[in-house]
Amino acid sequence: MEPDPLGDGVGTGREGPGGVAGPSTTTPGLTASQRRAEIRRRKLLMNSEERINRIMGFHRPKADDDTHSETKLQLEQDKSAIPAPSVSKRVVLGDTVCSLAGTADHGSSAIEHKAEKKDLFNIAPEVGSDGTSELRQRSRGDLMEQRTSQHGLDQYLSRFDEAMKLRNQLISEKPSQENGNAAEEFDSFRIFRLIGCALLAMGVRAFVCKYLSIFAPFLTLQLAYMGLSKYFPKSEKKTKTTVLTAALLLSGIPAEVISRSMDTYSKMGDVFTDLCVYFFTFIFCHELLLFFGSEAP
């Protein structure tokens, strides 16, 4: 976006209907209100598409810094020039835009929307006086209808953006996964878990199994692992972005929920692996003992 050439000499003569403003030249004959109208007209011409999108409820996640600075500047100028009490129904529209805005950054968007509100207060009487825009003639009902119709599309678009980000992440992750797969899969805690399970199975076969079920010590061990896990260095948590996660994200499930459920799923997988190793070792020891005939069940 081009920086707004607002300076001391902002007021320019009109270049004709629909003509794009050229380099700013000072016109000393204009009054303050005419100057403001001119600024507004030029801004509208420069950012017409973006403004229409905002009014219609399309959200743009990538709000440029230029926009913020521009609106801030405009806000400061307008603050000094226009008194506050010109509240109209445009405020509602401003709020609508605010609520429809995605999850990008609330701080900056709040500033933006404040500016937008202020902007809209000011724009209303001038547009009316110019008679160039049809926005003023729109009733509130129409706007609300449009808002609801756009809401679904807007949500879908934001989700789609998230899914695309996820896809890019997936693409960037692939080579790193190929390189360091083996190293990542067997971290120290996992090896410790497996060895612990095998040793416990041997111990259980030797001493405990006559008195209680073989699954009781295993459950105790799992509880112990849950407590011990915080004392082990956590390997870099790779977020496995699969087609499934992308599909879930597109279907409207929040990313946080998906990541949590994936985490739970992986933990369940770990417990199942432990159980398999434990059970295998137990059976193996049992069969060895039977083979050598030292003990009968």
Place this chain on the structure above:
Amino acid sequence: MSELQVEAETAAATVGGAWLLVLSSVFLCNLLKILLPSCSSIISKLLQKDAEQEYQMRSEIQNMKQELATISMMDEFARYARLERKINKMTDKLKTHVKTRTAQLAKIKWVINIVFYILQAALMISLIWKYYSEPVTVLPSKWLAPLERLVAFPTGVAGGVGITCWLVVCNKVVAIMLHPFS
């Protein structure tokens, strides 16, 4: 209680080393799966005898190129052009040959893979078929409580370890054991 013990003992006597048989089958299958690419390349080398011919053609082209380098294009243009045409023809022939051989190689590998997976499936199905009603090993049922029914599935023998459970366990353990080699 004594009846149960007798039952368990008889079952154990009938099964014998079933657990070991299943374990070794699973281990062999997993090992073969790891070795499958190298196995298929060895088999394809044995089946394809065109490699020698290809090698001859390559050396021939090399010789002709050397010869071409010695000929002056200005002085003996006709000979030079003839030799160059010959080289081009031979190169084209070699390219077609290599293409055919590569396609054949891919086909052989595909067939080997398919055969392997079919054999593996057949082995697993036959194992399940054989040990559908009898457990692979038997433990006192109170050891496996409260999951004895799940572990014994589909045999229904109290304290028995069913084929499905044992296959799952073996697959997991063998996969962990062979992970460093894969």
